[in-house]
Amino acid sequence: METPRLLIRPYRENDLAALHDIHRRPEVVRYVSWPAHAGLEDSRLLLETRMAVPGLTNDGDKLVLAATDKQNGRLLGEVALVLNDRALLQGEIGFILHPDHQGHGYAHEAAQAMLEIGFGTAGLRRIIGRCDARNAASAGLMEKLGMRREAHFRQSEWIKGEWIDRLIYARLAGA
Numbered sequence: 206m207e208t209p210r211l212l213i214r215p216y217r218e219n220d221l222a223a224l225h226d227i228h229r230r231p232e233v234v235r236y237v238s239w240p241a242h243a244g245l246e247d248s249r250l251l252l253e254t255r256m257a258v259p260g261l262t263n264d265g266d267k268l269v270l271a272a273t274d275k276q277n278g279r280l281l282g283e284v285a286l287v288l289n290d291r292a293l294l295q296g297e298i299g300f301i302l303h304p305d306h307q308g309h310g311y312a313h314e315a316a317q318a319m320l321e322i323g324f325g326t327a328g329l330r331r332i333i334g335r336c337d338a339r340n341a342a343s344a345g346l347m348e349k350l351g352m353r354r355e356a357h358f359r360q361s362e363w364i365k366g367e368w369i370d371r372l373i374y375a376r377l378a379g380a
Contacts, residue, residue, distance in 0.1 A: 206322065208314045212273045213284065216255040220271055223280035224248050224255075227303045236337035237301075238364050261288040261296070261327045268322075272302075272315035281306040284319040286327065294330040296323050300346070312346055320350060324378045331377055338370035347374040 206213040216224070225248035227233055231241045242248045255269045269285040282302035289295045298319055302312045323329045334352055336343035348354070352374035360368035 206270075206318050207275065208318050210275055211281070211311065211314050211318070212275050212278075213270050213315060213318045214273065215258060216252060216269070216271050216283075218252070218256070220280055221245070221249060221252050223303075224252055224283075227280070227282065227301060230304065232304055233301060236340040236343070238362075240365075255283075261286065262291075264288060264291055270319070272311065281311050282315065284315045286319050286323050286332075288327070288329075289333070294328060296327065296329045296332045298323065298332050298334050300343075307342070313349055316346060316350055320376065329378065331375060334374045336372050336374075337364075338372050344372055344374070350376065351380060352376040 225242060225245055228242045228248055228251065234241050242251070258268055260266060261268055266288045267285060268287075269283055271280055272282045272284055273280050280303075282300065285299040287297045287299070289297050298316060300312050300316050300319075302315075320332060323332045334343075334347045336347070338344075338357060344354075353376065354372060355375050356371075356373040358371045358373070361371045362369050
């Protein structure tokens, strides 16, 4: 899928170095449950799962696409769509962006494209997004995407040695 500035595409083997450069950074994974990648092998395993996209057929299936700059092909980040419940037509969106490319609207552009895939191609009727309550950038992006905050769960998850608050946002098809 193309946006004005991005190509949203499946991962390729030659994305390994750029994927590692994103996932090795503590500031990128600060608000997620997994640690920064210690070595290239961690990123190689992640890339293999990213390239083995089964489609959005069964509950739990995950589509993760590379968000690249259309002009130079540089990997800027990734967007994800998880099929949470096929029967209820519900999914979940996620996004990660390299710190050098934050603040330029790329995450919004990529996430909007993924919402279009979710509501259009995948036929979902409801897509949620979750973030650590301290992650103001993610919360702000979801609001900018037209997602409505539905919940603030206090100290609901134990991540990286601490209890965290979790925010839940959602958007309905056609909204």
